[in-house]
Amino acid sequence: MRKLKKWAALGMAGILAAGCLAGCGDKKEEASGEGTAQEKTADKGEAVTLKWYLAGSGPQADVVTVQNAVNQYLKDNYDMNVDLQIIATDYANYPQKMQMVISSGEEYDICWTSSWNNNYYDNVNKNAFIPLDELLEKEAPELLASMDTSIWDAVRVKGNIYGVPSQQIFPKQNYVVIVKEYADKYGLDVSKVRKLSDLEEFFKAVKEDNPDMYPFAASSNGLMGKHNVALGYESIVSVNIPGAVKIGDDGLKVYNQFESEEVKEFYEMMYRWAQEGLVRKDAVTVADNAVPDMKAGKHIAAINATYKPGVETLESGNFGGKEVVFATLSEPYLATENLVSSLNAVSQTSKHPELAVQFLNLVNTDKDLYNLLCFGVEGTHYILNEDGTVKTDDAKGYNPNVDWMMGNQFNGLLREGQDADVWEETKKINDSAVESKALGFAFDSTTVTNEIASVSAVYDQYGKSLETGGTDPASVLPEFQEKLKTAGADKIIEEMQRQIDEWKSANK
Numbered sequence: 001m002r003k004l005k006k007w008a009a010l011g012m013a014g015i016l017a018a019g020c021l022a023g024c025g026d027k028k029e030e031a032s033g034e035g036t037a038q039e040k041t042a043d044k045g046e047a048v049t050l051k052w053y054l055a056g057s058g059p060q061a062d063v064v065t066v067q068n069a070v071n072q073y074l075k076d077n078y079d080m081n082v083d084l085q086i087i088a089t090d091y092a093n094y095p096q097k098m099q100m101v102i103s104s105g106e107e108y109d110i111c112w113t114s115s116w117n118n119n120y121y122d123n124v125n126k127n128a129f130i131p132l133d134e135l136l137e138k139e140a141p142e143l144l145a146s147m148d149t150s151i152w153d154a155v156r157v158k159g160n161i162y163g164v165p166s167q168q169i170f171p172k173q174n175y176v177v178i179v180k181e182y183a184d185k186y187g188l189d190v191s192k193v194r195k196l197s198d199l200e201e202f203f204k205a206v207k208e209d210n211p212d213m214y215p216f217a218a219s220s221n222g223l224m225g226k227h228n229v230a231l232g233y234e235s236i237v238s239v240n241i242p243g244a245v246k247i248g249d250d251g252l253k254v255y256n257q258f259e260s261e262e263v264k265e266f267y268e269m270m271y272r273w274a275q276e277g278l279v280r281k282d283a284v285t286v287a288d289n290a291v292p293d294m295k296a297g298k299h300i301a302a303i304n305a306t307y308k309p310g311v312e313t314l315e316s317g318n319f320g321g322k323e324v325v326f327a328t329l330s331e332p333y334l335a336t337e338n339l340v341s342s343l344n345a346v347s348q349t350s351k352h353p354e355l356a357v358q359f360l361n362l363v364n365t366d367k368d369l370y371n372l373l374c375f376g377v378e379g380t381h382y383i384l385n386e387d388g389t390v391k392t393d394d395a396k397g398y399n400p401n402v403d404w405m406m407g408n409q410f411n412g413l414l415r416e417g418q419d420a421d422v423w424e425e426t427k428k429i430n431d432s433a434v435e436s437k438a439l440g441f442a443f444d445s446t447t448v449t450n451e452i453a454s455v456s457a458v459y460d461q462y463g464k465s466l467e468t469g470g471t472d473p474a475s476v477l478p479e480f481q482e483k484l485k486t487a488g489a490d491k492i493i494e495e496m497q498r499q500i501d502e503w504k505s506a507n508k
Contacts, residue, residue, distance in 0.1 A: 047071065047083040048352055050359055052344075053101065053111035054086060054405060055094040055118070057288050062397025063088070066376050073369060078362065082355070088400065092220035092287050094118055102128045102347075109350040110360065112405050113163055115337045116225045119238050120345070122452060124157045125445050129345040130353055131160035139354050140361030146408065154339040154440055163343030164360050168308075168409040169426045170339055171332035171433035174230040175307040177315045179300040180323040182206055182215075193327035195230065196303065197269055203278040206300060216273060217299035218283035218468040219290040223270070224263075226305040230329035231262045234436055235337055236443050236496050240459045241452060242489040243496045245438060247333060252438055252504060254497040256489055258463075259481055267466045267473040274469030283468040295320040303329075309425035313417035314401070317392075332429050335436035342405055364407040371413050374403045389416045441503045448495050451488025458483045 060066070067084045074080040087108075089097045098111060098118045113120045113129075123129055136144045144152075147167065155165055176196065183190060188202045203215040225239045229247065236243040236254065244257040257263055273279045280286065286293065293299055297320065304315075307328050315324050346356045362369050375382045375390050376398035383391040390413045392399045403412050410423050419425075445452050462480040465471045 045081070047081045048355055049083045049085060050110065050352065050356060051085045051087065051108040053098060053108060054088045054400075054402065055091050055112055056088050056400050056402045056405070057291065058090040059088050060086075060398045060400055062376070062381065065380065066372065066398055069377050070369065070372055073372060074359075074362070077366075080355075080358070082359070084359075090287050091117060091289060098123075102126065105349060107349045107351065108347050109352060109356040110344050110346055113343050113345050115235075115238055115340045116240075119240075120155075120163055120340050120343055121157060121237055121443060121445055122456075123345070124162045125449050125452075128348060129162040130348055130350070131162060132164070132346065132357065133161050135346075135353060135357040136161065136164075139357040142365045143361040146365060150440070151339060154336050154442070155343060157442055158444055158446075163340070163345040164364065164407075165339060166342040166344070166404055166407055166409065167364070168342065168404040169306055170341075170430055171334040172229045172305050172330070172338055173307040173332040173429075174227055174303065174305060174329040176301055176303050176327045176329065177311075177319075177324050178327070179319055180325045182300045183325050190325050190327040193329075195329060196227065196266075199301065199327075200269075200273070200278070203273070203301070204276065207277055211277075212298075213300065214277060214280045214293075214298055215300050216279045217290040217294055217302040218270070218279050219286040219288070220284055220464060220468075221289050222464045223303060223467045224266075224463070226303045227266070227329070228257075229305075229333050231266060233257050233260070233262070234333070234335040234438070236438075236441075236500075237445065237452070238337075240456060240463060241492070242455055242484055243443075243493050245500075247436070250437055252500050254493050254500060256481075256484070256493060258484060258489075264473060264477060267477060270467060270469035271472055272469075279469050281470060284465045284470045291318050294318050307332075308429065310414070310418040310422040313415045316417070317401075332433035333436065334430075334433040334439060336439055336441055344407070360407070364411075367411040370407050370411045373406050374400070374412055384413075385416060389414045389418065391416045438500060438503075440507070441500060443496055443499060445492075445495075448488065448492045451492050454487035455484055455489055455492065458487050 063086055067086060070084050071082055074082050095118050101108060102123065112118065113123055143164065147165065151165055152161055155161055155163055176193065176199065178188065178190065186202055186205050193199060206215045207213065228235060228239050232247050233244040234247060235241065235257065236245070242256045242258055243254055245252050245254055270279065274281045274283070283290070290299060290302070294302060295318065302318070307326065312324060316322060344360055346353050350356050363373065364370070375392065376396070378384055381396045381398040382393065385391055392415065403409050414420070414422060458480070462471070462476060462483070466473055466476060466480065
């Protein structure tokens with residue numbers, strides 16, 4: 001199959017070219033050519049509402065100020081008369097929120113979707129999103145040119161593009177972040193940490209001296225999506241759906257990861273940790289990725305999916321500004337799942353799909369607009385330091401910290417403390433990652449839509465509780481596995497294997 005080694009470099013070139021929209025003269029003049037997308041949306045009358053659903057930590061207190069600033073920016077620079085409405089829901093409740101929105105037929109324009117939250121493939125097969133191929137060519141040529149065709153091909157379902165990938169670091173490299181003062185105090189050498197279980201004795205020592213603390217953070221967002229590469233597998237559709245292949249398996253044999261020894265041992269460890277107070281027994285009820293508890297000092301370590309340049313600043317913020325250290329649990333690994341880990345899609349119910357795509361084009365190519373959405377209004381929500389980095393402040397009412405969700409992160413300002421070469425280093429990781437043997441394969445779930453819905457419900461009942469230590473796998477895991485079978489797990493895996501075998505034959 002065609003390798004994806006050139007996507008990052010080509011994407012960066014496209015970014016630099018398209019990013020000129022943000023810094024090369026008057027935008028309105030540039031967009032004033034006959035027949036341009038921006039000209040078509042010029043409207044001196046009532047503003048057109050664009051409703052955008054996003055996940056994160058929930059609603060931002062001063063989002064209205066940012067929406068108004070975006071609306072004015074679009075009008076001043078592109079003659080676009082837009083009334084942007086950003087509707088943010090916390091990660092844990094976002095899938096349920098979006099399924100209610102979609103199933104009710106609510107009119108909205110754009111929503112964030114992914115392989116691990118508000119599942120992209122599931123939504124496509126429910127006909128929730130419109131195909132974007134023609135609209136991208138007509139309304140968003142800069143956006144289309146900013147990514148290599150191999151990236152666009154990786155997000156195709158049944159031949160069509162249904163979402164705009166957020167350009168960012170793509171490979172997964174699972175890691176643990178630890179507050180440095182505790183690592184130092186208890187003599188933890190992070191260079192010797194190879195797997196999560198290596199931290200057990202360290203956590204016990206911390207707990208013994210700090211009985212009110214739960215050293216390891218877990219939450220209702222779950223842990224499997226942050227740990228599956230370290231456990232040696234990639235999921236076909238989602239970490240929540242049965243169907244995975246072992247990393248490095250040239251034969252691409254599909255199996256049920258919830259029946260594997262690796263997952264069983266992980267569940268057993270998490271249950272043991274919960275019983276010993278190393279993780280909260282009620283972690284499955286904790287919202288916001290446990291970040292409020294991390295900031296409050298109730299946790300001193302957490303696991304995450306993707307180690308990346310500049311992550312030190314972000315993770316330090318999660319722990320209330322404390323210095324942190326890291327232990328990587330896997331090598332950087334690129335799978336199709338990673339390329340659909342963050343996308344924005346246009347709803348079938350949108351009355352203005354052309355305008356929605358034009359807006360996504362600008363969010364991904366206009367640096368000023370992107371940074372306004374990411375950080376808010378300079379001087380109101382953040383301070384721009386002399387070195388060009390951003391100093392944020394949660395108390396100012398707008399700091400969503402989901403840059404990677406909104407659009408092209410390579411267009412982003414750097415946060416205070418991040419190195420100037422963050423994006424160049426990110427590109428190097430993208431270029432050097434180990435590539436999945438199934439890279440580019442996209443599963444068509446049309447024939448097993450009902451089964452996927454059923455196993456998803458079973459996972460919601462059992463999965464997150466098991467992976468956060470809330471239930472005893474000795475008694476609950478067999479019941480979980482049996483209910484997955486009853487819900488159609490074997491049929492799903494059989495269909496996955498059939499399609500992968502066909503894909504392999506076609507891509508020899």
